[in-house]
Amino acid sequence: MTHLSTHVLDATTGTPATGVGLTLTGPDGRVLARGRTDGDGRARFADVLHPGVHRLTFATGEYFRTAGRESFHPEVVVTFGVDSAAHLHVPLLLSPFAYSTYRGS
Template identity: 50%
Template sequence: MSGTTAAPASVSTHILDTSAGRPAAGVAVTLAVRSGPDGAWTAHAAATTDADGRCTALPALPAGTTHARLVFAVEEYAADSGAFFPEVAVTFAVRPGEHHHVPLLLNPFGYSVYRGS
């Protein structure tokens, strides 16, 4: 019996400031994980978006992760525009062995997210 293991699930993200038409650099992003819908959230990683609005070095998710949550601390970034949202939290289901790219499209009074590739 051979013991093959699935590759760990992974997460990446980027932020595009749609009101300015450019990436949102310098935004703090935290990643939390849990196992099961009633599991406790555990902090997993923290990063800051680079000049391209990307977090490029988020670590692989622990085995057994079923949900992940990205929290984007956008208040400081958007302070000059009088932004309505101080933070954006996105919770999503995790599939073992898959890569989950979660872009955030941000403007002062709204945002949208989607599963990218």
């Protein structure tokens, strides 16, 4: 059984990215969950993920517009494979014109 969490940091302010919209999509393209990052820029998905390729979409354009800033990326989609790991963590380091992600712990 695999669970998923994420943490989004705004590199331009050096603070957690609060209120970023999230959509988790399963291997069949079905939306499994929606949510927003909390005050610490974090979100956890309680649903168990089954093996296959999943997508976590971050509504980055909306986040920057809400803050009165422009963004090159209207959304960031992180595509990742689920195997037998008990927990997956997807961090996102974000700025208006670039982003970075990796498999966290």
